[in-house]
Amino acid sequence: MGLCHGKQIQSPEIAEEDHATPQIEQIEEPLPKPETPKQPKFPFYVPSPLFGSYKSSPANSSVNSTPLRFFKRPFPPPSPAKHIKALLARRHGSVKPNEASIPEGSEVELALDKxxxxxxxxxxxxxLGEELGRGHFGYTCRAKxxxxxxxxxxxxxxxxxxxKMTTAIAIEDVRREVRILSSLTGHKNLVQFYDAYEDEDNVYIVMELCEGGELLDRILARGGKYSEEDAKAVMVQILSVVAFCHLQGVVHRDLKPENFLFTSKDEKSTLKAIDFGLSDFVKPDERLNDIVGSAYYVAPEVLHRSYGTEADMWSIGVITYILLCGSRPFWARTESGIFRAVLKAEPSFEEAPWPSLSAEAKDFVKQLLNKDYRKRITASQALSHPWIRGSQEVKVPLDMIVYKLIRAYICSSSLRKSALRALAKTLTPSQCFYLRGQFSLFAPNxxxxxxxxxxxxxxxxxxxxAMKDSKVLDFVNMVSSLQYRKLDFEEFAASTISVYQMEGWDNWERHAxxxxxxxxxxxxxxxxxEELASEFGLSLCVPVHVVLQEWIRHSDGKLSFHGFVKLLHGISSRPPLKA
Structure with a gap:
């Protein structure tokens, strides 16, 4: 439901020494009157207030205030993002009558049950007391x-x-926000929910008061970026709460610095995730298709309308990039340009301060900003990354990807299991850190x-x-009811390594x-x-026969290296065995 925690709207003025080291400063504009908020035409496109260093950009446009970047070639042809504006307008009822065939005004009011x-x-x-902040669909006040x-x-x-609830979807968003906040309890980095009320005019969501300001404010106060050590402390808290949400089957869908608040002004105060107005439940083996979020933080697969919890990890990658260097990894002067950059452009790691940052920090960000969501690391895996765990003791929670991978492994043929066991044997002790942590959480005998x-x-x-709404328990019940022998750590490692994620490693070729x-x-x-076709559940037509021949060595009839790599990804046609 948009940003509702935080301070009143402020507009930045841009200053720049040079393009390699953008400087960030802030000047205050007159505050808008709470009684007459200006509703953005397209809420999704309101970018983060975090600004960059483009000197000639107007101060009142944060879209135009991003760091200047020069691309080696022009943007590609129009992407699927060109339709997003109309989709979002229909979702929130902000479109004009001639732009979409939806009722307007009183017609909508009469049709909707609020x-x-x-x-x-x-x-x-x-x-109710003073207003604290104002977002797309509401505002937040202090109360006693x-x-x-x-x-x-x-x-x-x-x-x-x-x-402002002018569509059925907008009403459902409010219901779901309250349901998610009330069901997600017990995590120290999650804003505490107390109760929800309503009257004829408004819905009131009562929550914990966080008086330390937004993460965005802290970034600006530090001149636009954090040191590596301070950034790690922030990321541990963000990853911890996101890992918790993902395990429960909740995807936030609007992670950005404005949606994290500090509980107090103290430098070491606890960070809390807020604003679950765009969040949703997602089953581990299902994908969402509605487009929501904030432009600079939206994942590529969201623009392609097929995504899951991995989309949050992309947003965390953008936040980390900003924390470490003070500028956005993807930018443009128009909304469609932002989306094209997200889909096609690669973030720069050549400009200052990246050359002076650790290799682990860069690897961490790169693994989060992989455009292939299958290669992106999860929140639990990110907490196990050498950059995070190198300087502090971090508790790594259960990871739902483990359940999904075990299910796929059990349904695989003996040939593919053998290939995965071979791959697992190439892992170093450091690379096994995450897997050993997950294994220990299952209480081995x-x-x-x-x-x-x-x-x-x-x-x-x-x-x-939350697990009831997300149907996570249904999925896990199905996995745990499969008929399979007990797993030692060696086979557990084979069953829970992600081949796609390993392909994102710099040393993947050596491992393979x-x-x-x-x-x-x-x-x-x-x-x-014929056996290979059965392995992949393929019908043996002529084109498939030709392709599969390339995976087998003619000299001895065994799998070639190419066939071996394909086998690692293979899915058996055999159905799961029930207990």
Missing amino acids: SFGFSKQFFSRYE AKKGELKGDEVAVKVIPKS KNGYISLQNLKAALLKDSTE RSAFEIFEKDGNRPITI
Whole structure:
């Protein structure tokens, strides 16, 4: 539902010494009157207030205030992003009658049920105070509790006018925001939800009051960027809460510096994730297709309308890039240009301060900003990355990708299992750090084995009510009911390595070659075209027959290196075995 926590709108003025080291400063503009907020025409396109160093950009346009970058070649032809403006306008009811065939004005009001079933006793329980911030669809105020458990305490109240709920989707967004906030409980980096109320005019969401300001403000106060050590401390908190949400089956969909608040002005105060107005539930094996978010932080797959929790990791990559260098990795002077850059351009790691930053920091950002979501690391994996874990003790939570990979492994043929076991043997102790951490969370017995039932037991320890809506438990129940022997760590590693993610590593070729050598000794055997086609669930038509022939060596009928790599990705046609 847009930004509702934070300070009043401010506009930056741009200053620049040179393009390699952009300087960031801030001047205040007159504050808008709370009674007459100006609604952006297209809420999705309101960019982050974080600005760059383009000297000639107008001060009142943060889209034009990004750092100057020179591309070696012009932008590619129009992308799927060109249709996004109309899609978002229809979602939020902000389109003109001649732009989309939706009812307007009173016609919409009459057709929509804006009763949420929340308590109507807000003003008998709370006294509203000053406004703290204003977003696309509402505003946030300070309030004081007059009765109940919170009596005398100050809280934050997000006020969402019902007059702005002009589509059924907008109404459902509010319902879902309250459902997500009320069901996600217990994490120290998640803003605490207290209750929700409504009256004829508004919905009131009562939450913990965070008085330390936005992460964006801290970035600006530091001259636009953080040191590596300070950036790590911020990222640990962000990754921790995002890993928690993803495990529960919740994708935030609007992660940006404005949506993280500090609890106090203290430099080491706790960081809290806020604003779940655009969040949604997602089952581990399903994809979302509606386009929401903030332009500079949106993932490529969101623009292609097929995404999951990996989209949040892209946004975290953008935040990390900004923290470390003070400028955005993708920018343009127009909205469509921003989207084309996200889809096609590569972030620069050549300009200052990147040459002076550690190789681990650059690798961390690159693994988050991989345009192929299958190669992008998860929040738990990011917490296990050498850049993060090198300087502090970090608790790495369960990772849902482990469940998905184990399911795929169990459904694979013995040939593919053998190939994956060979690949797992090439991992170094450092690369096994994350896998060993995940294995230990499943409570192996004294002999070092875990069963599939351990998978469910481990998840239930961290479950919240959100898992019911996201159907995560249904997915895990299906995995844990499969018929399979117990796993020791060696086979667990084979079953939970992601080949796609490894392909994103700089040393992937070396791993693949080493794994093929092991496979040649232990698992490679003569295989027919028919057997290979069955392995991939393919019908043996003429084109497929020709392709598969290239995967088999003519000298001995065994898999070639090319065929081995393809086998690592293969999916067996055999259905899962039920218990």
